[in-house]
Amino acid sequence: xxxxxxxxxxxxxxxxxxxxxxxxxxxxxxxxxxxxxxxxxxxxxxxxxxxxxxxxxxxxxxxxxxxxxxxxxxxxxxxxxxxxxxxxxxxxxxxxxxxxxxxxxxxxxxxxxxxxxxxxxxxxxxxxxxxxxxxxxxxxxxxxxxxxxxxxxxxxxxxxxxxxx
Numbered sequence: 712x713x714x715x716x717x718x719x720x721x722x723x724x725x726x727x728x729x730x731x732x733x734x735x736x737x738x739x740x741x742x743x744x745x746x747x748x749x750x751x752x753x754x755x756x757x758x759x760x761x762x763x764x765x766x767x768x769x770x771x772x773x774x775x776x777x778x779x780x781x782x783x784x785x786x787x788x789x790x791x792x793x794x795x796x797x798x799x800x801x802x803x804x805x806x807x808x809x810x811x812x813x814x815x816x817x818x819x820x821x822x823x824x825x826x827x828x829x830x831x832x833x834x835x836x837x838x839x840x841x842x843x844x845x846x847x848x849x850x851x852x853x854x855x856x857x858x859x860x861x862x863x864x865x866x867x868x869x870x871x872x873x874x875x876x
Contacts, residue, residue: 723749725756732762743795745769746803754805767791767800834872841865 721731732739741763744750750766757764776790794800831854835845843861848854862869 723753725753725760728753729757729760729762739763741765741795743767743791743800745772745791751805751808751811755808765795765800766803766805767794768803771801837872841868843868 721727728742732742739762742757742765744753744764744766746766746769754764754766772791772794776787838845838861843865845854845857845861848857858872862872
């Protein structure tokens with residue numbers, strides 16, 4: 712038998728949810744989350760706190776939940792509880808947090824490389840306005856040498872292109 716609890720507004724935080732769930736759902740078997748942006752955070756946080764949690768495919772759940780006459784958050788919660796009770800859902804594999812950290816580090820590195828390349832290209836383009844070509848200066852030392860040579864030719868550009876403190 713499934714008890715449909717009243718819908719309260721609770722912070723999307725694993726600590727808060729792990730404390731709230733036992734007080735309001737004494738015979739809790741499992742918590743079902745739909746795949747959303749915070750699902751990974753909530754899934755791993757609840758699992759660390761000993762809550763039986765499953766993450767389900769939101770597309771499949773939408774098909775079931777959209778068949779209801781009155782579409783609301785309360786009815787969606789009841790529909791998800793019904794899916795959890797019957798087991799009629801598709802589990803989604805949740806990737807380990809270490810994998811998310813490694814992916815984030817790779818994305819940040821790629822973004823920094825893109826930003827560095829973009830700034831170097833902007834510098835090249837701005838120097839071309841003044842008839843100066845930096846060439847294939849790939850290292851910071853070589854680039855600094857080339858810029859020093861340009862500043863010797865055009866001292867008025869030094870204030871434009873040197874970093875300000």
